[in-house]
Amino acid sequence: MVxxxxxxKSKWKMSIFSRLVITFLLIxxxxxxxxxxxxxxxxxxxxxxxxxxxxxxxxxYKENLEEEIQRxxxxxxxxxxxxxxxxxALVPESLDDYGKAQTILQLxxxxxxxxxxxxxVLSASAYIPSVxxxxxxxxxxxxxxxxxxxxxxxxxxxSKDAQTIYWNxxxxxxxSNLSNTPIDTESKVKKNPAYIIALELNLEVLEDALKxxxxxxxxxxxxVDHRNNxxxxxxxxxxxxxxxxxxxxxxxxxxxxxxxxxxxxxxxxWTIYTSSDYLGITLSKFVPESEVLKAFEKYSxxxxxxxxxxxxxxxxxxxxxxxxxxxxxxxxxxxxRKMEKGDLDISITHKSDNxxxxxxxxxxxxxxxxxxxxxxxxxxxxxxxxxxxxxxQTQIVPHFLYNxxxxxxxxxxxxxxxxxxxxxxxxxxxxKFITRSGADEVTLVSEIEHARIYTEILSMRFAxxxxxxxxxxxxxxxxxxxxxxxxQPIIENALEHSLENKASGGILSISFLKLEKTLxxxxxxxxxxxDDQELEALQxxxxxxxxxxxxxxxxxxxxxxxxxYGIGNDSGLIFSRSDxxxxxxxxxxxx
Numbered sequence: 001m002v003x004x005x006x007x008x009k010s011k012w013k014m015s016i017f018s019r020l021v022i023t024f025l026l027i028x029x030x031x032x033x034x035x036x037x038x039x040x041x042x043x044x045x046x047x048x049x050x051x052x053x054x055x056x057x058x059x060x061y062k063e064n065l066e067e068e069i070q071r072x073x074x075x076x077x078x079x080x081x082x083x084x085x086x087x088x089a090l091v092p093e094s095l096d097d098y099g100k101a102q103t104i105l106q107l108x109x110x111x112x113x114x115x116x117x118x119x120x121v122l123s124a125s126a127y128i129p130s131v132x133x134x135x136x137x138x139x140x141x142x143x144x145x146x147x148x149x150x151x152x153x154x155x156x157x158x159s160k161d162a163q164t165i166y167w168n169x170x171x172x173x174x175x176s177n178l179s180n181t182p183i184d185t186e187s188k189v190k191k192n193p194a195y196i197i198a199l200e201l202n203l204e205v206l207e208d209a210l211k212x213x214x215x216x217x218x219x220x221x222x223x224v225d226h227r228n229n230x231x232x233x234x235x236x237x238x239x240x241x242x243x244x245x246x247x248x249x250x251x252x253x254x255x256x257x258x259x260x261x262x263x264x265x266x267x268x269x270w271t272i273y274t275s276s277d278y279l280g281i282t283l284s285k286f287v288p289e290s291e292v293l294k295a296f297e298k299y300s301x302x303x304x305x306x307x308x309x310x311x312x313x314x315x316x317x318x319x320x321x322x323x324x325x326x327x328x329x330x331x332x333x334x335x336x337r338k339m340e341k342g343d344l345d346i347s348i349t350h351k352s353d354n355x356x357x358x359x360x361x362x363x364x365x366x367x368x369x370x371x372x373x374x375x376x377x378x379x380x381x382x383x384x385x386x387x388x389x390x391x392x393q394t395q396i397v398p399h400f401l402y403n404x405x406x407x408x409x410x411x412x413x414x415x416x417x418x419x420x421x422x423x424x425x426x427x428x429x430x431x432k433f434i435t436r437s438g439a440d441e442v443t444l445v446s447e448i449e450h451a452r453i454y455t456e457i458l459s460m461r462f463a464x465x466x467x468x469x470x471x472x473x474x475x476x477x478x479x480x481x482x483x484x485x486x487x488q489p490i491i492e493n494a495l496e497h498s499l500e501n502k503a504s505g506g507i508l509s510i511s512f513l514k515l516e517k518t519l520x521x522x523x524x525x526x527x528x529x530x531d532d533q534e535l536e537a538l539q540x541x542x543x544x545x546x547x548x549x550x551x552x553x554x555x556x557x558x559x560x561x562x563x564x565y566g567i568g569n570d571s572g573l574i575f576s577r578s579d580x581x582x583x584x585x586x587x588x589x590x591x
Contacts, residue, residue, distance in 0.1 A: 027315060027316075035304065035308045035311055036304075038307060043293075047292070047293075050270075050292055051259050051270065051272060054272045054285055054287070055257065055259065055272050055274065057213070057285065058213075058257075058272050058274045058283050058284070059257070061283060062274055062283045065120075065276075065279065065283075066276055066278050066279060068120055069120075069279060070278070071118070072114075072117070072118055072120065072121060072173065072199060073173060073175075076124075076173060076197050076199055077175060079110060079111075079114060079197055080195075080197060082107065084103045084106045084107050084110075085126060085128075085195060085197075088103045088128055088130070088131060089128045089129075089130055089177075089194040090194055092130045092131050104135055107126055107135050108135055108136070108137065111124040111125065111126060111135065111136065111137040112124070112137045112138075114137070114199065115137035115199075116137075119202065119205050120205055120206065121199050121201065121202065122202040122205075123137050123138060123199075123200045124136065124137045124197075124199050125137070125198045125199075125200070126195060126196070126197055127144055127149055127195060127196040127198065128144075129144065129192050129193075129195075130194065132144055148167070149196070151165065151167045152165060152172060152174045152176075153176065153196060163175075164201070164225065164227065164279065164280065165228070166227075166228030166229075169203075170200055171200065171201040171203060171225075171228070172198050172200055173198065173199040174197070174198045174199075175196070175198075176195060176196040176197070177193050177194050177195060203232065206232055207234060210222065210232065210233070210234035214234060216287040216288065216291045216292070217291055218288045218291065219285070219286060219287040219288060220233065220235040220237070220241075220285075220286055221233075221234045221284065221285045221286070222241055222244060222248070222283075222284050222286075223281055223283050223284075224245055224248050224249055224281060224282045224283075224284070225280060226249070226252070226280050226282065231245045233245075239264070239265070240264055240286075243264050244262065244264075244269070244271060244284060244286050245284075247271065248271075248282050248284045249282070251273060252275045256274065256275040256277075257273060257274035257275065258272075258273060259272050261289065267288060267290075268288070268289040268290070269287065269289065270286065270287045270288075270289055271286045272284065272285045272286075273285075328350055328356040332356075332360070332363065335363060344367055344370065344371040344374070346364075346367050347367075348363060348364065404427055404457070407423065407457075408420060408423055408424060408427065411423060422460070423457065423460055426453050426456055426457045426460075430450065430453055430457065433450045434450075434484070434485060441481045441566060442481070442482065442484050443479060443480065443481060443482075444473065444477055444478055444480040444482050444519075444589070445479075447482055447484065447485075447487055448473045448521075450487075450488060451491060451510070452470055454491060455468050455470055455508075458495060458508075462495070462506070465499075465502060465506050466499060466502060466504075466505070466508055467507050467508070468510075469507070469508070469509045469510065470510045471512055473512065474512050476514070477519045477591065480589065480591060482566070482589060483562040483565075483566040485559075486559050486562065486563060487510075487521060487523070487587060489556070489559055490523045490587065491523055493556060493585075494508055494524075494525045494527070494582075494583060494585070495508070497527075498530055498582050499525050499526075499527040499582070502526075502527060502528075505526075506525065506526065507525060507526045507580055508524075508525045509522075509524050511524075518570070518588050518589060519588075519591055520586050520587065520588055520589075521586070521587040521589065522584065522585070522586055522587075523584075523587070524578035524579070524582065524583065524585070525578065525580060525582040525583055526578070526580035526581045526582045527582035527583060528581065530583050532577070535576070535583070538556070538575050539574075539575045541557060542556075542560045542572065542573060542575075556573065559573060559587075560572045563587070563588075563589070567589060570588070570590050571588055571589055571590045572588055573585060573586070573587060574586040574588060
């Protein structure tokens with residue numbers, strides 16, 4: 001066993017040419033067998049396609065015949081509304097001899113138009129018992145043939161089917177006003193209809209159509225009428241027609257269409273049939289199998305040679321291409337896809353000394369360089385963002401301290417010791433929060449607590465001028481991480497720019513609104529110093545790009561940028577008019 005494996009391993013180290021030769025010897029035998037199966041499959045497929053084509057031809061002829069008969073029946077039905085027909089059939093006493101003659105001539109013209117509308121119509125006739133006349137498309141008789149009239153009368157009731165009538169080697173389409181015919185009170189049987197419109201179909205035209213239907217030698221077609229029990233054929237071979245019509249009648253009982261191979265006098269025929277419920281017929285086409293397969297005999301030898309050669313060349317070429325090009329190229333593509341997903345820990349090698357070895361080496365160098373560049377750019381971006389955020393925070397702190405120390409100074413001068421102590425404690429907590437340097441982010445509950453301390457400081461300063469309302473923080477959102485100092489500057493901005501002109505009655509409200517994906521911190525007031533144009537300009541300033549040469553950016557814009565840097569682009573500030581009449585600022589925080 002070991003020697004066999006060693007032999008295979010040693011042979012597999014041969015050159016590409018040797019491998020191709022061995023591969024050819026290994027695959028030629030199964031390919032030969034496979035080519036035979038493919039040929040048989042191709043023959044069967046071609047047979048199926050031919051049978052499907054024949055079935056399509058039969059269906060096409062059947063559908064055309066159905067449409068033609070439907071059109072003829074529609075003309076026949078419309079003719080029942082003819083005024084001349086109604087007058088002559090129902091009130092003949094209202095016409096004098098001249099009027100009757102004119103009416104009959106007009107009816108005859110209408111019948112001629114129906115007869116000439118289709119090659120399938122041999123003649124059109126109107127049977128009118130009230131004048132004992134049969135008016136045809138070619139002439140009219142003085143009396144109605146009773147036997148013919150009775151046959152047409154018994155089968156002229158309304159039906160959704162074509163309702164053909166076969167009588168005396170003639171085929172009719174008949175319709176009457178039997179539904180409006182009065183019933184004899186004594187016999188309880190309907191009397192003769194006022195009229196019958198009968199169209200005689202041209203059987204010779206149908207036979208010619210069946211003859212044209214066949215495009216193979218010794219083939220034929222037949223039409224089986226199940227309702228009238230007659231068969232129309234394109235050939236004169238009685239035995240052949242009898243066997244095939246018997247098969248068609250039996251097969252139509254179980255399936256509307258199908259295919260079968262029938263033997264007649266040791267000769268095999270392909271028989272295709274399809275049925276029409278509307279016409280009550282089954283149309284069949286039969287072709288000698290030898291005629292169908294004659295084309296295969298001529299090209300069978302060339303087919304085998306071509307098939308075997310083509311398959312052999314394709315398989316050898318495919319295998320060689322797979323080993324020499326596809327496999328190494330596939331590895332290169334997979335490596336690129338890994339790199340697209342962010343996996344830069346890739347290194348590929350190629351054993352053969354060819355173009356792929358150079359490509360693999362270039363790819364490995366590119367991955368290494370790409371990883372180095374990504375690391376540099378990423379670190380540079382993080383450092384830039386951290387520096388920018390630090391700068392934004394330092395711009396916020398001094399703005400509040402100026403006023404705070406001034407307030408404390410006044411309390412000391414006024415010897416308001418209790419409030420000064422309380423104020424200094426709150427100010428100490430405030431400074432303790434903003435001077436932390438451990439992290440750029442804090443929990444939402446810490447940020448809100450800082451804002452609450454700030455409002456308490458403000459309430460000591462502006463107790464006589466305004467009321468400050470501060471809702472409780474939603475517990476389910478208290479753990480959210482947010483940038484430091486995003487709420488307190490908004491409250492400060494409302495005091496200095498919106499409520500600055502309020503000597504009394506000012507209202508400052510801080511509330512929370514929990515949505516599906518965001519938490520809105522709402523700061524609003526009832527100030528009157530901000531008009532609509534200023535409000536619109538304030539909102540627009542948030543989306544304007546910063547000037548790279550700008551020395552200082554406004555505190556509001558700082559907060560907006562920090563929210564987007566720290567949380568996401570859907571976070572930020574939204575300005576609008578408050579229901580209280582002043583400014584409404586929504587601090588939107590993605591959860």
